[in-house]
Amino acid sequence: MAEEWVETAAFEALKDGRLTPVFPKGLPALLIRKGNDLYALENRCRHMGCPLAAGTLDGYTLQCPCHDWRFDIRDGGLLAAPEIKLKLYPAEVRGGKVFLRIS
């Protein structure tokens, strides 16, 4: 698939610190707003694929609801083994809308 920027949610509709699942082109993605910063990650745990949107966020640490693996949302790295990473989606806000680059 070629790279493509896909519109997802309105930035202002994202609540600070809330885990918001979106599905650009049917892919499971997760948006997290922290103040004016935005993080966009794969919404699928690297362990057994649980949806991370059902997890919990503490600061920049996202904990999977299934077996408690914890990831840093800033780089997607698993805290216990940072070489294991969630996919991060490049994200931009244009005209108040969040776009993710899908490839």
Ligand code: FES
């Ligand atoms: S599926 Fe996430 S920790 Fe097991």
